[in-house]
Amino acid sequence: MENIELQREIKRLLKEKNGILLAHNYQRDEIQEIADCTGDSLGLSIEAAETNCDVIVFCGVHFMAESASILSPDKTVILPRFDAGCPMADMISADILVDKKRENPEAAVVTYVNSSADVKAESDICCTSANAIRVVNSVKSDTVLMTPDKNLAKYVSKFTEKKVFWWEGYCPTHDRLKAQEALEVKAKYPNALFVAHPECRPDVLELADHICSTSGMYEYAKKTDNEEFIIGTEMGILYRLRKDNPKKKFILASKSLVCPNMKLTTLKSVLNAIVEMKNVVSVPERTRIPAKEALDRMLAVPRDQVLME
Ligand code: 13P
Numbered sequence: 001m002e003n004i005e006l007q008r009e010i011k012r013l014l015k016e017k018n019g020i021l022l023a024h025n026y027q028r029d030e031i032q033e034i035a036d037c038t039g040d041s042l043g044l045s046i047e048a049a050e051t052n053c054d055v056i057v058f059c060g061v062h063f064m065a066e067s068a069s070i071l072s073p074d075k076t077v078i079l080p081r082f083d084a085g086c087p088m089a090d091m092i093s094a095d096i097l098v099d100k101k102r103e104n105p106e107a108a109v110v111t112y113v114n115s116s117a118d119v120k121a122e123s124d125i126c127c128t129s130a131n132a133i134r135v136v137n138s139v140k141s142d143t144v145l146m147t148p149d150k151n152l153a154k155y156v157s158k159f160t161e162k163k164v165f166w167w168e169g170y171c172p173t174h175d176r177l178k179a180q181e182a183l184e185v186k187a188k189y190p191n192a193l194f195v196a197h198p199e200c201r202p203d204v205l206e207l208a209d210h211i212c213s214t215s216g217m218y219e220y221a222k223k224t225d226n227e228e229f230i231i232g233t234e235m236g237i238l239y240r241l242r243k244d245n246p247k248k249k250f251i252l253a254s255k256s257l258v259c260p261n262m263k264l265t266t267l268k269s270v271l272n273a274i275v276e277m278k279n280v281v282s283v284p285e286r287t288r289i290p291a292k293e294a295l296d297r298m299l300a301v302p303r304d305q306v307l308m309e
């Protein structure tokens, strides 16, 4: 089947099953094209919880489908490729986190949403790449343990008086962008603004004109008058950046900024999963409830101090 036929059939089945298709900003173009909603992982899950669909087809990676299930336990959440995981989320387990908490009882645990439901359940509060600074500043404790991303933690530590320490996890995709390559692209496009995701290495972030989450990049590109941007995050984001800003030029900072897990999902895998209603992700109540509490605490943090969005 051609892409157009696959897309038509997916749409037809979604309608029949009262389902919606959510696509993370890093998904393939042809999937973003037919998504009811594109966005960052938590934004999509919140949106899905607010609609009265029966089925959520989450085109992303495993922890994202878990978040959707945590927030929408009565809906059927399908992850088209069950093997689409996140290597960074897998760099820490709940057991290890329990040991760390025992060693550091004074620390509040702030966990990036790019983590398993088990790890969220052992955390005091969650954060996203968009609200991490404000979440860390909101906790009562003077000491904060951030998991699993060391690069996000190092970045946040510059904007807080709190003592921040971290788990040594990282995103292998963002890690592939090295400062030398960023410098070379900047030299080639001297008029371009360099926008980087906080999952990038600290020496790469030092070269950036602006640091923000994926959703923040859409806003920044739209509101900034500049015509050229160098993008320091996964290539999937280019689809909407170019669509929303047809007169502006977007240059990927490195060809290596491709997340293989995000690219596992294809139109065929989406169609198969819907036809067979397979690859259902659900989180057991004993995990779901504490994980939801960590997410709810994050959502309750006032938006008074927005530094990265
Ligand atoms: P955001 O979309 O929340 O910025 O996260 C980036 C990411 O790496 C998702 O896998």
Ligand code: SF4
Pocket (backbone or CB within 6 Å): 026, 061, 085, 086, 087, 088, 089, 114, 171, 172, 173, 174, 234, 259, 260, 261, 262
């Ligand atoms: Fe995980 Fe990085 Fe891929 Fe996002 S881009 S899913 S953090 S490996």
